[in-house]
Amino acid sequence: MKEKALFVEKQFLGLSRSWLLTRLVLAIFCFIIYYIEENRDRNADLLLVVGVSILIISGLLTFIIHYKTSIxxxxxxxxxxxxxSRVKIDFGSIRSVEKVLYSSFLLNNPVYNLHKKGTIRFYTRGKYALKLTDKDGLVYMIGSQHCDEIVRLIAERIR
Known part of the structure; x- marks a missing residue:
């Protein structure tokens, strides 16, 4: 029988505020240039098609799950x-868990299982992340919208 998850969080790829705003600004730019163009030939019509395509793709991205966190x-x-690949972190090997600021940058790219500078990163959107340190010194940075709840659940399990 399958084990029931205590907590599940889904991170959707299209809901990252910075990249959503970037796509919308590009679409609005296409629509403004299309509107300003006096003699609408094929090139101006192309701007309308590109603007609508950006909006459609942006809408579809809001339904694509980047990763799912299950505890x-x-x-x-x-x-x-x-x-x-699926990543499983056993609580028996976790030494500490804490809530930290993910990055000081304004724009952060979504990443999944990125090994960088001794840290394994998982991030889609948000300001905060979990910092898990295992007994071997490996650090996991996991971005989440519900950091406080996940930190509480993991802290209860590792004690």
Whole structure:
């Protein structure tokens, strides 16, 4: 029988505020240039098509799950989309957990299982992240919209 998850959070790829704003500004730019163009030939019509396409793609991205965080009694599972491998973090190997600021940058790219400077990063959107340190010194940075709740659940499991 499958183990029931204590907590599940889905991070959607299209809901990142910075990249959503970027796509909308590009679409609005296309619509403004289309409107300003006096003699609407094929090139101006192309701007209308590009603007509508950006809006449609942006709408579709809001339904694509970047990764799903599931917390079980003994482990945490990070499951990505399509061809990404599933990452399972056993609570028996976790030494500490804390809520930290993910990055001081204004724009952060979504990442899944990115190994950089001794840290494994999982991030879609948000300001805060979980910082998990295992007994081997490996650090996991996991972006979440519900950091406080996840930190509480993991802290209860590792004690």
């Amino acid at each position: 079980y009694e003994q482990s945490m599972v990070l499951d990505g989309f399509w061809t990404t």
